[in-house]
Amino acid sequence: MPAKNGPNSQLVIVESPAKAKTIERYLGKEYKVLSSFGHIRDLPKKGLNIDIEDNFKPTYAISPDKQKVVTELKKAAKASTDVWLASDEDREGEAIAWHLCMALGLDPLKTKRIVFHEITKSAIEQAIERPRTVDMNLVDAQQARRILDRLVGYELSPVLWKKVRAGLSAGRVQSVAVRLIVEREREIRDFNAKSSYRVIGDFEAGKDTLKAQLVNNLDNKEDSKKFLEAASKSTFTIDSVEQKPGSRNPGPPFTTSTLQQEAAKRLGFSVRQTMTLAQRLYENGDISYMRTDSTILSSFAIGAAETYIKKNFGDNYHTLRQYKTKDQSAQEAHEAIRPTDFSKEKVSTDQQQQKLYSLIWQRTMASQMSPARVERTEMTIKGSGLKEVFVAKGEVLQFDGYLKVYGNAKDDSLLPPLKKGQSVVLKGATASETFSKTSARYSEATLVKKLEELGIGRPSTYAPTVSVIQTRGYVEKKDLEGTERQYGMVVLESGKISETTETEITGADRNKLVPTAVAEITTDFLVKYFPGIVDYDFTAKVETEFDQIADGKEKWETMINDFYKSFHPLIKESESVSRQEVSQARLLGNDPKTGKPILARFGRYGPMIQRGETEDKEEKPDFAPMPEGVALEEVTLEQALTMFSLPRTVGKTKEGDPITSNIGRFGPYIQVNKTFVSIKDHDPFTITEAEARELYEAKQEQLANKYIQEFKGGLKIVNGPYGPYITNGKKNARIAKDTDPKKLTEAEAKELLEKAPEKRRFRSKKK
Helix, strand or coil: CCCCCCCCCCEEEEEHHHHHHHHHCCCCEEEEEEEEECCCCCCCCCCCCEECCCCCCCCCCCCCCHHHHHHHHHHHCCCCEEECCCCCCCCCHHHHHHHHHHHHHCCCCCCCEECCCCCCHHHHHHHHHCCCCCHHHHHHHHHHHHHHHHHHHHHHHHHHHHHHHCCCCCCCCCCCCHHHHHHHHHHHHHHHCCCEEEEEEEEEEECEEEEEEEEEEEEEEHHHHHHHHHHHHCCCEEEEEEEEEEEEEEECCCHHHHHHHHHHHHHHCCHHHHHHHHHHHHHHEEEEEECCCCCCHHHHHHHHHHHHHHCCCCCHHHEEECCCCCCCCCCCCCCCCCCCCCCCCCCCCHHHHHHHHHHHHHHHHEEEEEEEEEEEEEEEEHHHHHEEEEEEEEEEEEEHHHHCCCCCCCCCCCCCCCCCCCCCEEEEEEEEECCCCCCCCCCCCCCHHHHHHCCCCCCCHHHHHHHHHHHHHCCEEECCCEEEEEEEEEEEEEEEEEEEEEEEEEECCEEEEECHHHHHHHHHHHHHHCCCCHHHHHHHHHHHHHHHHHCCCCCCHHHHHHHHHHHHHHHHHHHHCHHHCCCCCEEEECCCCCCCEEEEEEEEEEEEEEEEEEECCCCCCCEECCCCCCCCCCCCHHHHHHHHHCEEEEEEEECCCEEEEEEEECCCEEEECEEEEECCCCCCCCCHHHHHHHHHHHHHHHCCCEEECCHHHHHHHEEEEEEEECCCCCCCEEEECCCCCHCCCCHHHHHHHHCCCCCCCCCCCCC
């Protein structure tokens, strides 16, 4: 360690308070560790703050909420012999270090800059022994990203406000992410499933039984009937028996992207939640840096894993591996995400943090373990006079290897000890209609995977991108109910063939990203008028150019200038595009009563009908919902005119209040005064007064029973969908099943509310 000049003569500045506390434990008393609380300078929110004429020179300002922090850091820096900048080791961290120099009056060419991949005593001490200065190439790469994204957002977003909807935003990465989701949704929408019949036979050989599937599906029900009829008259024999050894290898240690995907798959965590928990684990010194493209492990990590594996599982469980990073431009960090201490399997009392840590520990450990060994058996069964062949497959796990710590071992599927040429009897068979499948909708994790595959964005951008496209109203994360579908079955049983029709639910899914109508309009507009912004190859090429800047091979001003020369003229050209064209309006005809034009177009919440012109300053147009189940490009004038009969007067309540029916954003409903009642199972055009009264009275009863007790100050006991609970409007508390909510006193309710845990809020790292 370098010589020091007394208590607190050395100032270390990090990004977060949690990180500061951890590092301070490892350094001597002469070190004072303070936090910048993330970025302290940025482009101000209002205005472009980029001088395009002066080579795109940015104007940075200290964030208003960081003025006090900067004052305290300046004071501490003046009182210190040395200042050490210890922000994160990626480009954003390098930019934070540079901004600290600018704000605190430090020379970036002389100020000590230290980086470390993990917050451990040895890593901190090694960093102190080998300081460097701020890497301006990395700073410039981050500046280029920030300036390019500001130019796109500042110039393109107002175009969207005028042409599509106020409040929208555009971004180089987010717009491409939205395009991916829109195109996938359209692919699903346009997909026509093709059916075929899968045949599974039940065979017997003495006391042994096995199931086998026909190698190729049959085209239709008639072919299935013919095949089963022929099969019922055939004699079957085992045509071949093949046994092959096989193995399963572990995956590499986690990168940012693969951690997000696996945490979603195994733990049900959102991308943002995963990164928040990983940030805490890193700051506590439990894992290495969590924003990385690399799958490489240090020699220290490989050695520590080897020691643990051999000690706890045996030598035969260890296999040394060093994975190569697929993306040669990987630069965000130098090592995969791994535990800092392999001997620790538990690091936190926080259940979610511990779950994520365990996942990281298991994946890293598995990457240094032996493959799992299996024995695979495949039997083919032939019938006399039949061209088609049945196949039965089995697998037995012989050595678990890495599966001991990571991965779900499949249950052994043993096949009976049958031999080639042995006769088997077909006891029955089923031909079930199956349907071809389209690509699945994206989840947060699979969207991140796709962005990574296309080379779009970097580890630090994935979580913010996924978050912003949802908060901006382009995408909704939904549970999809699915629809009912019929499928045919042909069954051979006891020598007789029968046909049945069954039903199944198709399309049901959870937590999928579904584009809104605004996303479709915006994507079509951008693809037509700003193709470069949403072009996959172009967006990936930009990332490569950032890498070139980081490597000192390209000047950021040159890169931005080349981009802007082709981008800015498109802004000018788009001004002549009409809002009607953007909304993809179709003129259906004129209203025979008013003579006004009837248009079908996209609106804020999806396809809609419009009567009258938007440009008419004297009289605003009327709007009506699109008929259910009718596409914008298919709706007729007659169908559209029918929708303007809503709202419809249905009748009156028993008290004499009028009841009207209508269709809103969330479907059909009836309204009585200020009470709205969903009528999803009824048609707003035909619902009767009696039906409407019944639904309204049920709603009134539900509202009357909502509050079990009400106290002063807004404290209430509410009858919720998952049981009664206490609330003050800001915080909720569950009520135990053996407690009668009607008998709780105000004091008891307050006490339960005070003891209830605070609702956790996840925050992403400030950009």
